[in-house]
Amino acid sequence: xxxxxxxxxxxVIGTGKKITLECSQTMGHDKMYWYQQDPGxxxxxxxxxxxxxxxxxxxxxxxxxxxxxxxxxxxxxxxxARPSHTSQYLCANSVEVLQYFGPGTRLxxx
Amino acid sequence: xxxxxxxPQSMFIQEGExxxxxxxxxxxxxxxLWYKQDPGEGPVLLIALYKAGELTSNGRLTAQFGITRKxxxxxxxxSIPSDVGIYFCAGRGGSAxxxxxxxxxxxxxxx
Numbered sequence: 028x029x030x031x032x033x034x035x036x037x038x039v040i041g042t043g044k045k046i047t048l049e050c051s052q053t054m055g056h057d058k059m060y061w062y063q064q065d066p067g068x069x070x071x072x073x074x075x076x077x078x079x080x081x082x083x084x085x086x087x088x089x090x091x092x093x094x095x096x097x098x099x100x101x102x103x104x105x106x107x108a109r110p111s112h113t114s115q116y117l118c119a120n121s122v123e124v125l126q127y128f129g130p131g132t133r134l135x136x137x
Numbered sequence: 138x139x140x141x142x143x144x145p146q147s148m149f150i151q152e153g154e155x156x157x158x159x160x161x162x163x164x165x166x167x168x169x170l171w172y173k174q175d176p177g178e179g180p181v182l183l184i185a186l187y188k189a190g191e192l193t194s195n196g197r198l199t200a201q202f203g204i205t206r207k208x209x210x211x212x213x214x215x216s217i218p219s220d221v222g223i224y225f226c227a228g229r230g231g232s233a234x235x236x237x238x239x240x241x242x243x244x245x246x247x248x
Contacts, residue, residue: 033179067223069240070180085235117179124168124229126236128179 030054033118033129040108041137048103048132050118059101060126061085061093062117070117076101108136139164143226143239151247156213158242160226169209170227170236171200180225184211206230216246 030053040046050059061074062085072085076095090112091105105112113136118129140163150156160169168187172180184195186202186209193200197214209228213220226239 067241067243070225070238072235075235119179124236125170125182125185126227127182128172131177131179133177 031118031120031127031129033116033132035132036130037133037135039135039137042107042109044108046105046108046134048116048118048134050101050103050129051099052101052120053099054120055098056120056122057098058121059095060119060121061091061101061103062119062128063087063089064115064117064131066115074103108134110136112136139166139228139230139233139237141226141228141237141239143242145242146240147243147245149245149247150216152216152218154216156216156220156244157210158224158244159208159210160228160239161208162228162230162237163207164230165206166209166228166230167206168229169200169202171198171209171211172225172227174223174225174241176222183224213244216244218246218248220244221246 032051034049057078059076062070063073064070071087073089074093076082115131115133117131119126143160171183174180184200189206191202199212201210223241225241227236
């Protein structure tokens, strides 16, 4: 287990709003990840971090940004939400190659 | 980049039946992982495989790392209703730093 938490679990918000999705872990692992997943579809890596002050973009281009100021937290921010951002966002950390996922945040942008 | 082909895309089976699904890659992998995702939740790691030919079980689940290192199989024996969900394979090989995920197999178990 990697004890990884995400808040909120569900978010309904209007177009143009700024949102931050929280991801936190208790195990102090260096590597953390954000994936975007449409319902029942495959996972797409949008951001990852290998430690404090380290962030990289993933395979899928995303308008979101991330920060890693502390090992425990890896928040994802959308400056101006749009309906095309509607999706499920999954945070994960890893021990070696094994990735452990949080419960996800389901985002609906109206 | 590395690509994974997971099949079947969906399965409908009767409770009690055995299930098989597989993933094939375009390149050699060093690690294969299998996850299960329940609706509205994050994927949960089921089994990890590290060596060609390796066969690993987790309860009624058994997974194998293919000899060619380009495929992996997951079998579920005597399916039950709580087996319903999406099963994802994932793997990593060569110099890749990230996991590559399959597109998932949606499993439905009929009573």
